[in-house]
Amino acid sequence: MKVKAAYYKGNKHFSVETITPNAPEAGEVQIAVAYCGICGTDLHVYLGHMDARIGNHRVIGHEMSGTVVAVGSGVSDYSAGDRVVVRPLVACGKCPACLRGHAHVCQNLTFLGLDTDGAFQERWNVPAHTLHKIPDNLSLDEAALIEPVAVACHDVKRGNVQAGEDVLVIGGGPIGMLVALAAKNAGGKVTVSEINPSRLAVAEKLGMKTINPKETDAVETIMADTNNKGMDVVFEVSGTQPGIDLMTAAASVRGRIVMVAIHATKPEVDVFQFFWKELEMIGARVYEPADYDDAIALVADGGIPAKEIITGVEALANIEHAFSDLSGNPQAMKILIQCAEETPA
Ligand SMILES: [Zn+2]
Ligand SMILES: [Zn+2]
Missing domain, CATH: 3.90.180.10 (Medium-chain alcohol dehydrogenases, catalytic domain)
Known part of the structure; x- marks a missing residue:
């Protein structure tokens, strides 16, 4: 053959x-x-x-x-x-x-x-x-x-997203969008930050709040939306320096930041914010077998x-x-x- x-x-x-x-x-x-x-x-x-x-x-x-x-x-x-x-x-x-x-x-x-x-x-x-x-x-x-959805399931599990929490996803490419959907399925109130208009349109169609940091002050908008609290969980999926700046600025006191993006060069991180707001930084890479089971269920059920x-x-x-x-x-x-x-x- x-x-x-x-x-x-x-x-x-x-x-x-x-x-x-x-x-x-x-x-x-x-x-x-x-x-x-x-x-x-x-x-x-x-x-x-x-x-x-x-x-x-x-x-x-x-x-x-x-x-x-x-x-x-x-x-x-x-x-x-x-x-x-x-x-x-x-x-x-x-x-x-x-x-x-x-x-x-x-x-x-x-x-x-x-x-x-x-x-x-x-x-x-x-x-x-x-x-x-x-x-x-x-x-x-x-x-x-299923494979990229399993990535998203793993990321959301690492971020321990709870129902009712404010969630920010920085970067609305395929993985960012799937992270946003998985976080929404976990009960999070999800906002996607993205500069590409067609990706913003997809995020809106999927029921996400969106921010275009090219057009609005993202931190100001997030603080206004959350009664000056900030985001409980932030997923950095953009792999960019502006994304890194936004993740620390947008996180709430005791916020969790999940690093999903692959940063090929070392970005400048505002580590002072980790002290000041008692932030946590969590790495997330690939998936475990249970993430595959969750991903299969999520896609099969239409989540x-x-x-x-x-x-x-x-x-x-x-x-x-x-x-x-x-x-x-x-x-x-x-x-x-x-x-x-x-x-x-
Ligand atoms: Zn892949
Ligand atoms: Zn080994």
Whole structure:
């Protein structure tokens, strides 16, 4: 059997090649990949920022859904026909973080689809322990959102958002929007701060309050909206210096700040505010198995309106075009690549 696989070749280039997939090894399953979303990290790969880690012949992609087509020896929990998503983390099981129960931030973590070949291909072999089954009422295109929704569920759990709390999400890209939705589902009163007008429009459509700090004084507005209290929980998802300035200024006394964004350079942080307002800063990275269970429930029950977040679907053959389109399009939110032409029922 021959299948298609899209290899990142460096310098904003993908080559879609015809390959013969390996049979799944012991403990592995083979998945017919239905859809795989383009993640912010994948965009960084495309732009060449991660060549040292990725090389120039790698199938990337991890925000996927699909159907099991074969299982390797020793796999008893899954069989052909199971509809699944993959939690793309393989921990070492031996490091101090793993031994203390934090395998998702293992000190030797392998991320499938970056450190190994990923899901932008028709068949993908992964360890069976990374799978989560999805319910029948969850379509495979919507299920491709489970991975980023699991990120959002983890972030909201780390921020311990309680019903009735004022929540600020700084940055309304795909992850920011999903964090806002997950926080709203947890009962938070959510405001999204964003400067891109089309993203502001999406946030409003999804029932969020919005602030455009280019047009209004964000801190003044937040203080007025909260009777001079400030925000109980702030999620920094923008990865920008103005976002960092807003997070400390907008937080209430004893506010919690959750760092979701990847800041590639060291920002300037107003640490005085941590003393003055007894703030807490909480890191949040990837997800634990329970976050996947929560994400699956949230998307299946409509708590996350997946169709509003998915703004396009492209064929695997057009993957290069999909990436170039996404990197220059302010209207795009989440683009899915349809991988296997026909997915076995
Ligand atoms: Zn992702
Ligand atoms: Zn480990």
